[in-house]
Amino acid sequence: MTTSPAETVDPFLSDAFQTDPAAVLARVRKEDPVHLIPGLNAWMVTRYDDVRELFTNENVTNDRRAYEHFVLPPEGTARRFIADNSLFAAAPDQHARMRRLVAAALTPRAVKRMEHQVREVVDQFVAEIRGRRGVVDLFAEFTEPIPNAVIGRITGVPPKGEDEYRWRELGRAAVRNVSPFLTPEERRESEDAMEELCAYVREFTALRRAHPQADLVSDLVQAHDASDRMTNDEIVLVVASLVAAGTETTTIGGTRGIRALLQNPEQLELLRADRSLMPNAVDELLRYDFGSLGMPRYALRDFELRGKPIRKGQLLLLSFLGAHRDPAVFLNPDRLDLRRDTKALTIFGHGPHFCLGANLARQELGFMFDAVLDFLPPGSKLVEEEVRWSRFAIFSRIESLPVEISS
Numbered sequence: 001m002t003t004s005p006a007e008t009v010d011p012f013l014s015d016a017f018q019t020d021p022a023a024v025l026a027r028v029r030k031e032d033p034v035h036l037i038p039g040l041n042a043w044m045v046t047r048y049d050d051v052r053e054l055f056t057n058e059n060v061t062n063d064r065r066a067y068e069h070f071v072l073p074p075e076g077t078a079r080r081f082i083a084d085n086s087l088f089a090a091a092p093d094q095h096a097r098m099r100r101l102v103a104a105a106l107t108p109r110a111v112k113r114m115e116h117q118v119r120e121v122v123d124q125f126v127a128e129i130r131g132r133r134g135v136v137d138l139f140a141e142f143t144e145p146i147p148n149a150v151i152g153r154i155t156g157v158p159p160k161g162e163d164e165y166r167w168r169e170l171g172r173a174a175v176r177n178v179s180p181f182l183t184p185e186e187r188r189e190s191e192d193a194m195e196e197l198c199a200y201v202r203e204f205t206a207l208r209r210a211h212p213q214a215d216l217v218s219d220l221v222q223a224h225d226a227s228d229r230m231t232n233d234e235i236v237l238v239v240a241s242l243v244a245a246g247t248e249t250t251t252i253g254g255t256r257g258i259r260a261l262l263q264n265p266e267q268l269e270l271l272r273a274d275r276s277l278m279p280n281a282v283d284e285l286l287r288y289d290f291g292s293l294g295m296p297r298y299a300l301r302d303f304e305l306r307g308k309p310i311r312k313g314q315l316l317l318l319s320f321l322g323a324h325r326d327p328a329v330f331l332n333p334d335r336l337d338l339r340r341d342t343k344a345l346t347i348f349g350h351g352p353h354f355c356l357g358a359n360l361a362r363q364e365l366g367f368m369f370d371a372v373l374d375f376l377p378p379g380s381k382l383v384e385e386e387v388r389w390s391r392f393a394i395f396s397r398i399e400s401l402p403v404e405i406s407s
Contacts, residue, residue, distance in 0.1 A: 012394045021292035025322040034308045042315040046322030048329045055350040059303040066298035068313030105223035117153045122367045130375045139401040143254035147247040156215030170197040175248040201239045205232045246357050254368045255398050257285035262382040264336045272373045282365045283342035287324040294320035379406035
């Protein structure tokens with residue numbers, strides 16, 4: 001894609017990408033679907049077929065150690081332990097083994113218990129909002145705290161006390177480490193939080209081996225595949241992966257989903273009138289706007305993608321918004337349609353790395369949206385001009401979602 005003399009800024013570093021990312025992605029997807037962002041030396045991949053294929057392409061990995069700018073943490077730290085033993089870095093046979101053991105812990109009884117725990121957490125935060133009028137920041141009071149609290153609750157962290165509050169603080173800080181573009185200070189703060197969180201889970205796991213209870217860590221302790229069981233360190237890795245994969249992503253999905261419903265009131269009222277649409281609505285809201293970026297992938301070797309020379313160690317950014325607004329796959333992709341066929345959704349991955357927590361995430365988002373329909377009366381409106389964003393490089397994140405709750 002060429003730039004005009006007046007357009008010297010890369011499309012993804014422009015103000016236009018921050019204000020209307022779908023329009024920029026539509027143009028790039030058509031003209032330069034595998035686009036090198038020169039300031040970041042990263043490739044933006046925008047077509048659905050390419051995004052889906054890169055989930056299983058042998059030339060790339062989601063192991064951050066393959067990134068050309070990755071710095072291995074010091075020996076003896078939890079972050080070094082995670083880097084060396086990450087489920088993302090595991091060999092195929094070891095990865096398959098861990099998936100079998102985690103799946104063995106997700107018994108129907110355990111899943112039913114988690115459903116109750118998720119609903120309980122959502123209700124806990126709804127109680128602080130129900131009946132209020134005027135402007136309420138649904139990010140600060142609802143979509144941001146719930147995912148960390150859910151992971152803590154299903155793991156077995158004691159609810160509504162200092163442990164839960166600290167868990168939420170640590171999870172909020174630790175999950176930032178998934179970004180490849182943190183400053184050294186931000187990276188250190190995030191790694192320190194993950195260090196403390198892992199120490200907590202390791203101690204917690206030892207307690208559950210001696211005295212199992214009705215929580216996920218106890219389920220993981222007792223899960224087995226023939227005579228094979230998880231070690232304490234492996235359980236720490238599973239919980240750390242849940243925090244990394246299931247907190248920030250669910251906050252993004254919940255925040256942007258509520259925003260999309262308020263921006264499309266006819267769809268909001270359709271869902272309010274027919275709650276049976278909720279499972280499909282969750283997927284459609286994720287398709288419509290999960291944000292402009294998606295999964296990072298790192299090149300394991302030099303290869304070509306649509307004629308572009310990808311170099312070993314480079315970062316590839318798989319754009320979910322680009323893929324899910326691709327008209328080659330989705331009819332009228334820029335329209336929110338809660339009745340749309342969403343089976344082509346790629347948010348949760350594809351192939352052997354399909355997210356084991358997908359059902360939990362969908363359940364959590366469904367409960368959140370269902371609660372919003374109950375505590376937001378018809379006529380409630382997003383205060384768009386007061387929505388606050390944080391931006392770093394090409395990333396943007398909603399930091400506030402002010403909604404005027406009608407009387």
